Amino acid sequence: MAEPIRLAKRVAALAQCSRREAELFIEGGWVRVDGVVVEEPQSRVAEQQNVVIDPHAVAEDAQPVTLLLHKPVGMGYDEAQRLLTPANHAAEAGTSGGASPRILKRHFAKLAPMLDMPAQASGLAVYSQDFRIVRKLTEDALLIEQELVVEVSGTIRDGGMALLANGLAYRGWRLPPAKVSWQSETRLRFAIKGMDPALVPWMCEEVGLRPLSMKRLRLGRVPLAGLPLGQWRYLPADARF
Template identity: 50%
Template sequence: MSDVPQPTRRLDRCVIELTGCSRREAENFIAGGWVRVDGEVVEQPQFPVTGQAVTLDPGASAAPAEAATMLLHQPAGLDAAAALAVVTPESRWDEDPSGWRLLHRHFHRLQAAMPLPPGASGLAVFSQDHRVLRHLADAGSRLEQEWLVDVEGELSPYGWKRLSGGTTFAGWPVAPFKVSWQSEQRLRFAIKGVRPGLLDWLCAEVGLRATASRRLRIGRIALAKMPPATWRYLPPSDRF
């Protein structure tokens, strides 16, 4: 006698039957990565289930899943599109302190915010969250950024005193900034309104040639010890 085929049901229907929740709550459980089919997380409510075991992780929440923001240690020489390709599930920083669950939905429709100037490395931001994207677009020029710049050459006498008191670049005023030597060939800038070419120009104005630049911080958010080509989540509680 042949086996009777088992009916196929949508995953969200299985979750409703398992928990007694509403369809919206079932979709939120699934989108949040709390639902497993034969032990594997499935994030699609329409996933077909035919006899597999459907389970809900302990501590599951039916709250809508948060949009993700990722912080990348961008290697030098990449534009925003090439840098986004580095943000993959495999390149997540092993020591990411956010506590966020890694979901495949977090890698959809990411947009760059305050992209690094050409040739620079360091802290880059990619987000799905329209609130983060809008904030950095509107207020980014007013957020202090911290940069390390490797230089060659000899500093002109009184150069930084003249420039840090106020100057213009490409027709735009340069906000007052702080600069100090971190080593004999490396400067640390704390500066707002960084535009492509600005740091190179500031160095050239005082007799130095910038050879490399790395962004360490935007506002209150720092690169920390994250290795190049790795990323971590920005929790919603953290603010630039």
């Protein structure tokens, strides 16, 4: 019986293509071995195994992706990253930017967590492989507006809204102006720039309110927009932070 050979070599022979093209077919998720997608060109296959190349296969490098996650309460950014699996992918019907990318194993590797928020908060979390997104969210971190909703209890002190908007100092540092408004009797909306979201609960306490929960709804022009808790979707190609 012949020794198993590299899958890339088998695919190159089947497709009558170069070894590099065969590797791209495999890495792109276009090749099945005995009915199962295999994405590792170095995998070895026996002569009797059935190798099938998708008729729509294209030999091109996979583009880097950015994933948007609805982070649950109680999970830090690193811990929440474990939710980025194919099983937790949310349906993307109705989103802009064309068809969603095909889910590949490589989409979950080398993801950089961007614009951290407290473990006690829920809402929009961003993880990216795209150096352009990573650079944007790193270099312009202080310029990107974050929209948060905070559930509170208690009674706000006199002049409290003005203090929240442009009057508090944290450890001698004057906080940047914020847009603050009531969404209901127990819910405050914050739109902030240039500060850590972790300061928002402290801001509430400074004006006599007890923060009960916090949720990030938007980063720049990218919204949470109905993403189910604990699930993720791809950042649309035409989306801009």
